[in-house]
Amino acid sequence: MPQAGGGLDHRLAAAFGHAPPGAPALLVGMDTPQVDAATLAGPLAPGARAGVDAWYGPATDGGFWALGLARPTERLARDLLLGVPMSTDRTGEALLARLDRAGLRVHHLPRLTDVDTARAAAEVAAAAPAGRFAACLDRITTVPRAHR
Template identity: 85%
Template sequence: MPQAGGGLDQRLAAAFGHAPPGAPALLVGMDTPQVAAATLAGPLAAGGRGGVDAWYGPAADGGFWALGLGRPSERLARRLLVGVPMSTDRTGEELLTRLVRAGLRVHRLPQLTDVDTAETAAEVAGTAPDGGFARCLAGITAPAGLPG
């Protein structure tokens, strides 16, 4: 489906509007390639979801890498996300504050580093050195003529 227009806050809110009725939904940032299925399996398993309304994954730079809603709707997501300043060192804190103020029971996921710079790309690749991201990064950073 086409991405909605507007700022990132509006596009994220609109994405929750496409969740199947009655099903939880989780959005994960594309700039956290080190996320492993095991990181999400327990918290999102049916048995682990009891008493949880939202999942929040903080990023090391003050943003967030994941946001999940147990009973998503575009209306709720708009209330939580629209107006949150994106890409700042306070973005995650503002979102978490809104989740709590909305009365949602929040499960905090582990803090991860997202890839914003060459330095953070190298850091993230180091956390999963056998993964596809690390291999790709090695391929583009290897000196010319030498294998990556």
């Protein structure tokens, strides 16, 4: 699905508008490569979804790595997201306030580090050392003997 134009808040809201009617939708940031199926399987299992209107995955930098809606519509997503300052240390706080004002029951996912810096990349690779991200980071940061 091609991204909509505009800022991140507009693009995220538009993405929820593409969800099939009546189906839950979860958007996951691509800068959290340590997320795996096990992280999401429990909270998103059909039995665990009862009574949940939204899923929120906080990031250690004050943002968020995941946002899910049990019954997404583009209108709801626009109400929740448009005008939320993105990529700041208060983004998550602002989004949580919107979720609360909308009266949504929120399931909090684990707090994760998103990869915005070299230090964060090393932290994420250490947290999932057997993953592809760690292997790729190792390849690009290892200096060949001939260049030492």
